Amino acid sequence: MTLQPLLPDILQAVMKGQSRAQQDSHYPGWHLAPVTGLLNDPNGFIHFQGRYHLFYQWNPLGCQHANKCWGHWSSPDLLHWQHEPIALMPDSEYDRSGCYSGCAVDNHGMLTLCYTGNVKFDNGERTAWQCLAVQNAHGGFDKLGPVIPLPEGYTGHVRDPKVWHHQQHWYMVLGAQDQQKQGKVLLLRSDDLMQWQPLGEIAGSGIGGLGDAGFMWECPDLFTLDDNDFLIVCPQGVAREETRFLNSYPSAYVSGELDYHRARYRHGPLVEMDAGFEFYAPQTTLSADGRRLLVGWMGVPDGEEMSQPTTAQGWIHQMTCVRELSQHNGKLYQRPIRELQGLREDEQHWQGLADDAPVLEAQSLELELASQGPIMLNFADTLILTWQSDGLRLARLSRITGEWQYRYWPGDVRELHILCDRSSVEIFINGGEGVMSSRYFPVHPATLALSGGTNLRARYWSLRSCMVE
Incomplete structure (x- = not known):
């Protein structure tokens, strides 16, 4: 044969196909x-x-x-x-x-x-x-x-x-x-x-x-x-x-x-x-x-x-960020590698009620968030994270049925570390104790809106692009 x-x-x-893919707002x-x-x-x-x-x-x-x-x-x-x-x-x-x-x-x-x-x-x-x-x-x-x-x-x-x-x-x-x-x-x-x-x-x-x-x-x-x-x-x-x-x-x-x-x-x-x-x-x-x-x-x-x-632009899928693993009492923890800090631009801080928080640009964002909950994080009306007393609920509309789908992380949530990149969100929980990784496809420019009557502390950066040569 x-x-x-x-x-x-x-x-x-x-x-x-290369130029068509890289001109896609979701690339x-x-x-x-x-x-x-x-x-x-x-x-x-x-x-x-x-x-x-x-x-x-x-x-x-x-x-x-x-x-x-x-x-x-x-x-x-x-x-x-x-x-x-x-x-x-x-x-x-x-x-x-x-x-x-x-x-x-x-x-x-x-x-x-x-x-x-x-x-x-x-x-x-x-x-x-x-x-x-x-x-x-x-x-x-x-x-x-x-x-x-x-x-x-x-x-x-x-x-x-x-x-x-x-x-x-x-x-x-x-x-x-x-x-x-x-x-x-x-x-x-x-x-x-x-x-x-x-x-x-x-x-x-x-x-x-x-x-x-x-x-x-x-x-x-x-x-x-x-x-x-x-x-x-x-x-x-x-x-x-x-x-x-x-x-x-x-x-x-x-x-x-x-x-x-x-x-x-x-x-x-x-x-x-x-x-x-x-x-x-x-x-x-x-x-x-x-x-x-x-x-x-x-x-x-x-x-x-x-x-x-x-797929209409001729490409599909991406890798996660590279992560560093550690273990505590036989449980795997995942954190973004420290090298990614090299992509950070100006550091910004905010503290106060979630309802009063500024709307953040989410196309390329790193966010560290501490709160006693409950609060809601709305990623461009496309992906919604609810931080509740008993854990996290992540909601996304099905692109096939139009119905809401849910994913859960049960447990006591103390802090979140979130990475956004145009059509992806990676949510690291409690220093890597849990992770929720998802694609989403917002209308750009994508934003992240915080809401809730709870005080929170936020530290965040926009992230510069780092294209493959």
Whole structure:
């Protein structure tokens, strides 16, 4: 079978689509977004030889989930980014239906990508290969081909390798679905990234005290913070609850201890990572100074994504801001990285009744807010946050039904840290104890109006744009 080369079509799509996307009033000023087409999962997030690299799932040919390539950005400081050559395209038999998500590692000075080659057959079945590619002298990547076939006992839904080095071995976690349509996470070990030994299932539905926890666990990421081993996953099919797991597919984590010798992972309950409307497929890495950083896709599969108005301008989706992780008593905290303070312009302060607060320009805004509540934050009559005594309620009109939809963060709210960027809002609660990340599409110039009979203190900045070169 001869595969049609994609590169000529990609070049034409970028030349035609880039200016149209960046002239859209909803195109972000400082978040990472595609120059054209569809962006989804962050991939291969790594600090390597003095630069940060962030790869991403990208369909440059349209706003549909198809033609999945790996785009590539790099940065010296997590603030100023530049485009690098396309890393992967689905141009081989083993990845012809898409170069799906994965990671990057430093293998003895060689930047090496580990990714899933997806193959769909005409009869509706599929298979998956875990593959490698190595950076060449020109900044592109040479494929080494598959190193792990589809394991026995699982459907064709096995994907998203995350690899790390521990003591003398490489380890990998893989998202999987078993033949009973239950989501699992597999653990594997290798000496050389080429030959892999399966060690078994370490988490998923029916494992570690969990009951039915979804039909597929995607995008696993296992890392250590202090003395806790955290496993981030995207468990598809988790039952919706009154105030959590309300998105079509959520992101979650468990905390515990991984026994490398016995390949056993003892962990606690499943905790939702982000209570907003759009957050999925997060991936972490270590910074140059040892911080655990995270970036996520500000989107959700199979939700209302295709109703977003940016599709008319030929692009869809963006990344979250990069975040720093910490842990307190086994609970993950997320905060915006300190590097983002470099985007701040003049600092302003305000204190008084919420009803008397000035209306803020919200196209590109950072706001720190302290209040005893209750107050309301109205983002351009498009997204409304209600700060109540028992937590937060975020409201947004469905672009399909026209009805209000709600997301919740229950708990005692003491302070908020909010980042706005033209068509996105990220709300950090109590120093990172909770987060609510959402897209919204206001008529610009967007404003933020505060209301309520409660005193509040506000500190805020406008944020300058930081475009990708």
